[in-house]
Amino acid sequence: MPATPSAFETTPTFADLTTIRIGGPIDEFVRPETRDEVIDTVRRADAQGTRLCIIGGGSNMLVSDAPFHGVVVRDMRDGIRVSRSAPGDSGDVIVEADAGANWDDFVAWTVSEGYEGIEGLSGIPGSVGASVVQNIGAYGQEVASSVLSVTAWDRQAGAIVEIGHDNLAFGYRFSALKATMYETPEVQGTGEGRRETRWFPSPRYVVLAVTYRFRRSRQGTVGMGQLAKALGVEKGTRMDLTDIRAAVLSIRATKDMLEDPTRYANPWMAGTKREIPEAGEPNHNRWSCGSFFINPVVTAEHARRYLDGAPQYPGVLPDGTPGVKTSAAWLIDHAGFHKGFRLPGVAADSADGAEPSSAGLSTVHTLALTNRGGATFDDVWRLASCIRRGVDDAYHIDLVPEPVVIR
Template identity: 60%
Template structure:
């Protein structure tokens, strides 16, 4: 039986009654729908970071999206009128740092400062992760979600998502008031992320937007540097603070295959 201790970065948490890893979009929706229809507690989990779980048995369903594809819809389209925007779509189960590495290798600017943050693409927009002068919400074009209440897929825009400091409409849908869970949905939002489309910029350089990062790179805040250099500097700074997750956790059978 799978336990939360095997799935979370903190390494604590009790046994799970049913653990499902759907490999298709339909499979994700069906797993959520089945749990909701049966009135079972539902926990949709990403990389298991920022989760402190009781050691008591969890009597419901834990769903971890096993879809990790990244696609570039604009890849075949030529740049027109000087617009350097490139759209990149990632499925919710994609490891976040895998996504950042992919965009940097593609020569795209927009999320390089968010390197090394644990978790998944789906969780990134729920939390509106941010670091070193960037927030994920600034690069989001749209988010496809499953609406557990209306039982349909919805395409949400940044206006719909109401991004704030480490918050979003997705996250707030779990609460009736600050720190007060909504019995109907908690611990999973009303809107479950299926995929995210990002609007990034075709550029080999990015802006150094944070003092500590600028110091590590030997430049001034606002200077532009190669995105690869920014990513490497972010990873080094995070490592010096003990803010990188233990890579050995991916040797755990329960985590195998979740990161490239």
């Protein structure tokens, strides 16, 4: 087990807590171990008008190197409760998991118990709490299809609320919870008591626990062509959950879309994951936020005019009408940014500007912007901006970053 931080280091930096290992010092870091402590910490920060950031695995965040003047809260509760069998004779099971539980530990547990529903989401870094904010998805599955409800602390109402699946407005990497993060500030009171409530960089709803409905089954459905190919079966085949999980983890390993286990040697990560894979040398392809851009959805007219040759799938436009979804990775690659791409370093990095920047595309995955060691927020943002401009020039599409960007 990693040692606990020394008494002299009272707070971590975001670089200690995020998978891309970038981000400045934090004023106050709290690790509550009970539900009451989580709520009390959030309530205190909100009452004082202090900036608040709830952090899970730090795997979907890109944070500035400047000091964060506020409170960062990492819920340390990782309980899992099989609460009851679902009504009727479906054989389904209802499971509640604490927000602080490590996502992949939870997936591994469901697979070992013979609960079908999230096996395709194996290997995604992060926490149970954040998984519903972002509606994580991969290999033909989305967490939304197994979620029954979310228990959350409503920072506006000052109360615990239960939000059912139908009110969570799950969409592609989206939920009603995520939408509240970007709500315009609400002004409360007048005169000296006047206070602007602003939730960002976390939602109005702090997830405390998530309730799932799983099918009791040792088998799952192979939901995506790439996964089917790896398993040597047809898409739609029923296979052992353990085989599906193993195949997903091995595909992810070839793309370095797993977290780098060396991060758990950092004392500030202690107690956040039960099953830590053996760590070798640091792997910079894994120092990322996963996919940096969301796959865009455009109108059929836009696709016809500009996306000749690009992958095209049915999608939904922001106004709810049908559109065409395409691959951000394909656009980036075809706009000239290939695997391993790095911009020249700025003068601060290298006296003559000849050294490449410390931020670059993963050498095995076009969609992962990575920290090659010592990268700053500006290095990554410069790379992201350059890619956005290139894709916009070539395809008239402004790529939208997937991680939460905290400046």
